[in-house]
Amino acid sequence: MLKKIALEKFGHLVSAIMEKGPLYAPVKGGKAVDFQEIRNPADVTLDFYNTAMSPKFVFFPQSEDMIRYSLGKEATEAEPVSLNAKPSVILGVRPCDAKSFEIMDRHFLGAGVIDPYWNDKREKTTVIGYAFDPSTAADPADFYNTLGISASDTAGSDIFMIRTDKQLLFKGITEKGDRLLKDLAVLEQGSKTEEKMFDDMAKKSSELKTRFMEIKDDAIARKFVQVFDNKEFWEKATAACISCGACTFVCPTCYCFDISDETLFRDGVRKRFWDACMFTDFTLEASGHNPRPRIFQRYRQKVCHKYSYHVDKYGCISCVGCGRCTRSCPVNIDIYSIIESASKL
Amino acid sequence: MTAMKKIEENLKKEAKRLLEGGEVSVVLAYGRGYDENHPVPFAARKAEDADSLVFNEYCTFNLARYLPKYPPKTKIAVAVKAADSRAVVQLIQEEKVRREDLVILGIPVTGMKDQKTGEVIDNKTTCNMANPVIHDILLGDEVHGFQGGSPYDVLAELEAMSEDARWDFWKKEFEKCIRCFACRKACPMCYCDPCFMDASRPRWADKSPTTDGHLMYHLTRFYHLAGRCIDCGECSRACPVDIPLYLFHKKLAKECEAMFNQAAGMKIEDKPAMVNYGNQDSDEMLK
Amino acid sequence: MQNPYIPMPVEVTKIVTEVETNDIKTFRLTFVNKEDEENFKYLPGQFAELSILGKGESPIGIASSPTQPGYIEFTVQRAGLLVTGLVTTALHDLDVGARMGVRGPLGNSWPIEFLEGKNVVVVGGGFAFTTLRSLIHYMLHEDNRSRFGDISVVYGARTPGLLCYKEELAAWEKRKDIKMHVTVDKGDANWKGREGFVPTVCKEVGPSPENAVTVICGPPIMIRFTLPVFFELGFAKENILTSLEMRMKCGIGKCGRCNVGHKYVCKDGPVFSFEELDRLPRDF
């Protein structure tokens, strides 16, 4: 199903979606553009390259309440936080980020245990993907082409949106997407010409834009098993690393979290919240033993997790080449260069 | 040859000489990153590494940050710009590194640029000095007559605000925090292990990212850096969500200079400001 | 759908102080809801998350055996004051009758089917004996005993006062169907048993590798010195099993903390054979 709307009517579309439920979309705030829950339709912007933070927080918020409790003298009263996400829409997700949702699904919904928090929000949310503009150059940090993602890849999107000179074209990818498209009366039916236009645009943006190298999931997974013990390589590659958590927090496929109880006077919440394998105390055991005390070991864990362990466990690389980690790194460590030099070893 | 290029040539030359002669076992400087505008901090350990050193207007990192992690008695050459040299001095004052272990390669330079925005940062996020306060070898010509205004000019707007407006400003900024700790990790003065934020008893701030916890973290960190912050601006450049931490640090540096008559990291002989107390202090500072 | 992050309510019904230093206690927990007890089906070697709201959760190996119905037991050491240890400290402050939470059972177990028909050598050190105690109880139960070959146990602690489960050890000593070798690093005036380190005792006992499996649990230093003894005796790597320890949070393979290579210790472990560990990166 192909639908369309004129660019100047975009605001109407935003309002129409907001009537159906919460909408997450890119908003310009300060220097960066980031996804936010929209309060005012005029806030939404489509003029951005990619957001500073990944949209994973829509399904996996940085901090999420699990149990609310109240400590009493005699007994503690506790109430699990109920799961009742509203049907919502996330609009303007770049192809690499849309792909990241699929990768995260394999973790949160796979391996025998379904994560109820992720599942609740994920199944009720419609993802509207948004093609990278084929006429502008990619950011030098990006390498999504390497991970087999094109500038207009529809994987992970329920609806895919392409922007032309005068209008926005929407194509339903999944049933969920088609349903929403049908529901949005403000959209017009696309013609045969426009369908061809959509396909042409899609084809055009499958050309290489970002940094690229040939990698095969299994081969790279084996490679890192082999490189694992090459201490010299890792120390050199990560010599500048300052062990902050910026790369993992902006990453669309990092899912590590911590659980902690936080009490204020009597009342408290058990929450889970993002954690980073780059922090010193990530693996510090109560006994005082830390299996990964050195920075290179932690960085190695991050890279090997994405490119080796994840392949062994879930059958795909857990990286989409969005380049966020490289862009946000305070000391410009570039994961692409590390993969590249490791694969040459 | 531009001044930057000349510094780069000298950096390579001196690094090679120091490493070849065995005078130092490591040279902390800058190497090429994934493109020109994104250099990386680079530790040269062999003479041949020296060829891959670079210097350009984007080499903003404060390399003093890496000094405390080396075991004592490691001979280190470190390339420092003006603010970075103050960090080295401050670390020496705090006995985190020893002067005799260091060969300080001073870089007199102005016009450094922010990697994200390309703006010149001289008097904006750094201390607006051109020449290192200490050096063994100077890699370029000393800058004379550099006038960029006071490093504290950028504070004017915030200082003029009402308390309520300032609170609104900081509240909005702290709410952006994602607790990645890039600010503390990039800071040359944040070397505590463990940091007060990692302690579980007492737990000073919520472990989960709450706004109240952000407030506690940032205010306490500002306090820990009062009188010690050398105004290099690394915290703000490291921040992935662009919190202007440098403003707060600058304000405290300014106040500490006024109250304690001493700027951080200027003279090796100084005692760190917070422990340099005495009867001469006036109660006026508490008003 | 059952939310795997929500603990089940339990009541502390018995507390035993195991050692003279008072920092290791065994807690007997009884389920508040009958259906929770029925759902809590476990095997020796599995663990559970003990939850005290306001403090947090702590993953602890189950020390009781499924052959002891009606309750579950956990032996807990009060963890160091420097690092977290919030939960274990709070646990130690509990009295009989207190309510808390349990989430589990989690992880894999000692591979019972693999052990069946074989001689089992159980080697334990210090307080890491907990899930081994579970295994011994399980194997010695009258319904199960015939399924296993000879059972011998080498258990060591630093001093006699630091041996856990003293009464049970004494009871097992008297049995014919299990060979006990309890040792301490240094005895005291009342100690009549063996003295010596676990690796040395293992060497003296010298179990035959023929159709035998070793189950070993203890401090890293003990494991490091005991392993070569068993290799020398001729045990193959796949016949030496151990239980790994890693910092855990969720216990169900989601929080990404306890991985060694592509295995999550909380879900794919904690029990591994040394042959499996050999194939994983040295990251623990």
Added chain:
Amino acid sequence: MDFEPRILGIACNWCTYTGADLAGTTRLKYPQNVRTVRVMCSSRINPSFIIRAFQLGADGVLVGGCHPGDCHYGTGNLYARRKLAVTKKILEFAGMEAKRFRVEWISASEGKKYAEVVEEFTHDMKALGPQTKFKIKKD
């Protein structure tokens, strides 16, 4: 109803706390809004205590120590003076009303001064109204 501010007092064991005792034993009248925590020395006060107090709902924080030069430990309050001066600047720049944090040197014999300071500080806090900026808001 009148607003009754909640004030955290942190008093050094040797001077201000004894001074407060003296105020009590000499039956001086002063507002009851200050709840006092005793510390061994004013230099023991971590600025995080003050931030935390505001977060937990204190409307004002009053710190009392020995007069400079009279510290039981020699130089504790000289150190505290610098620390607390910086703390004040931090609160001020973060947008907290500077008046809500006050440091006074009150010796063991100055029961009267203690009563006066408490009186004045309570009055100021009443005028300022409830502190809402740092206070943790429960949802």
